[in-house]
Amino acid sequence: MSHSPADSVPAAERDSAITDAVRLGLPTTIADLSALVRIPSVSWAAFDPAHVQASAESVAALAESTGVFDSVRIARATIGDTDEVGQPAVLARRSARNGAPTILLYAHHDVQPPGKDEDWDTEPFEPTVRGDRLYGRGAADDKAGVMAHIASIRALTEVLGPDFDLGIALFIEGEEEFGSRSFETFLADNAEELRADAIVVADSGNWDEVTPALTVSLRGNVTFRLSVRPLEHASHSGMFGGAVPDAMLVMIRLLDSFWNEDGSVAVEGLSSHVGETPDYSEAQLRSETGLVDGVGPIGSGSLLSRIWWQPSITVTGIDAPTVANASNTLIPEVSVRVSARIAPGQSAQDAADALISHIRAHTPFGVVAQVDDIDTGNPFLVDTSGPIVAATKKSMADAWGVEPVDFGVGGSIPFIASLVESFPDAEILVTGVEDPHSRAHSPNESLHLGVFHRAVLAEALLLARLSAGER
Template sequence: MLLPHPLLAELTEAVRDGMPVAIAELGDLVRIPSVSWDGFDAEHVATSASAVKVLLDGLGVFDTVEISTAPIDDERTGHPALLATRQSKNGKPTILLYAHHDVQPPGNPADWDSSPFEPTVRGDRLYGRGAADDKAGVMAHIAAIRAFVDTVGHDFDLGLVAFFEGEEEFGSRSFANFVVQHREQLAADVIVVADSDNWDVNTPALTVGLRGNVTFKLKISTLKHASHSGMFGGAAPDAMLAAIKLLATLHADDGSVAVKGLTSRESETPPYSEATLAEEAALLDGVSAIGHGSVLSRLWDQPAITITGIDAPTVVNASNTLAPSIMVKLSARIAPGQTAADAYEALEAHLLAHAPFGAHVEISDVDRGDPFLVDTSGWAVAEAKDAMYQAWGVEPLETGIGGSIPFISTLVENFPQAQILVTGVEDPDSRAHSPNESLHLGVFQRAILTEAVLLAKLETRG
């Protein structure tokens, strides 16, 4: 690693002094239930966008700060995003800082130890929906800029772009059109996507591999209408039986994916035991891991299929009838090296070929996102890893991640010369998307300092 940056001590002090404000501002954002999914009040996402705009305006460094939307298609418009720009001067690079201010639905409030939209500090963690994913990413960018400016002043030459999306959790459906609409403003030499995690609370990570995703609704139908289960059960196939049999074909006996045409990737992975998996994934006593190969190859380099929702009669409303149709939500993670389009074709072919009893299968509401592998040969990766080392005091790891950030492939397509850095403020216990989502405040502080150091390094880069 390189020698400590000349401004490291001053930046460290600025970040430390700014933490109470950063945590308070993050808490204010967490209180806004900015769920971007259909069926939730879109006004909350607009309120969140307005709150973030106030924070960006308050930095006093951007030439323009705007709230903007883009079309999804001819009939729908995406949720509001923030776009702030500052032109570079004297040949300095431009860095684009990405995060998203929308959040996942909270789920059942009873599963939370505190209210999902009331930020709560317990120990060294801040709990709340979006506290980690990804309002912490928004605030890490804002706090890093603030510490950088407190240290070097407002008269700097580095170009800055802040792009805070408002619908990442709902598939970034207007993202491609937004990029086209704002291509000139979004152009940058380095793009930092703060929406990933770290190896643990003491070890930083730069994400270099991401799985892609394919999600869709799957309807399985066998009857024109519900029928008496006593009168016709045993001869007439109901949709629940057909759905169970069809979904069971997606996996082999060891739990690995059994869909012909979904591919895996070979790569070396760091040591990571099944005992660590059991702890971090919260396996119940006696429940074993699934799949084959190293644990991290299963998470980073192999496909996975999860049924994330089922529309069926509830137990309390169950009657003695054969169900005519069952609807499920299928989420597939795609290994790097395969396109989401090819993966969807494989999934579609499998489901149609394995539908039992001649059941009718309908697929709708399809979303696709390609996997991504970071080119680690560029100078920006070296600068980012050095900034991590200086902020954390520990050598960073290059890691994959089982999750997906589909829009990165759109950035690469539109800005092929830009270097992509995927960072984050999460750790293995952040529980993003789950009840009791939380942010480790020490990780938050070190992530802010990492980015402040990176900004200072780019400011002095020739």
């Protein structure tokens, strides 16, 4: 088709053409997404970094293929003040023209470990369509976010040509699932290339398969390893049990102090946020989480307030003898991994201090617990008053046919607080391609293809409207 400047195309005609371009491009978009899913780009230290590099190269090639960027490169940054270098990210930029704004599009191309193959119904790195969902590790989190950006740029270019006015920065991170350890250095090293009027973070979810959402709050996180060692060595449990505290007894008693009887957090100094929540039934909670019949929810307050506005503590791993290898001994040492989610309004450092103080005060029998490998991320509350936020909501409503929900998320995206600190004047838009049944981080992760289609269309409409000066 012939191309015209964005501001010379009637809005209705332009939006209709964008809608057609997104729909017609969807098979290619899903094929490209499938190719990315086949790359096992797990960024954790125990996995082969060559796969993350291969993934970065594939994403860079996709960015190059759009033909809109002045520069595309793969970049790394050091981790804090160390000499260690983080995983590869893709950074691309085109300059704005004629006074148009610049928008930064963020996603990440690294993925969580797949876990056990036997827990998957399909091969984790072999994308498989079943019904209306695409299954595979990273199919939703967050290679679909990567492809939402690429596909929306493709649609924009298909309709307006490559000479549109909107400035675009593309930042596809390579270690979000491993804590974004080099993120702050990367921001500092590349501040000018990343600078933008608005930042779209395509790494969240939607209310359900037919209702879009704009994420306006995220809990922060404090994770750490907790270890207790009451004995220098193992001893016979029959000979000394009842007189000597073993590590499992100490750890169980200590961990139990984290929660009240109703399962709510009992750690003094962890605060809650006050805010309204939409209606959300226990039946919906059960459907989305797989809560077993007869098991009730924990905590107090509305269900969504427990997920969005209150702290939580989860033990995500334990180092101890397995049941198969258990012997009749008093275990000398046990370690666990603790993941605490922090309510908006509290700093992660204050929360970490409260948790450590609680551990010191509640470790029984005179044992001194060890806390190390601490990682923190601050919570986030978005300012929704900006004009680009309003334009985003309108684009979502037009693409989905339903008004978007302002959405809180119980999970954490700690780097968003870093983005706000580095670019305080930019509007932050946390969007996503997931739905409550995507099972990100879990076996059988999947992407609802209808949700994906609508998410791409919403972003493409937003880009076209911003390029035309609409707010």
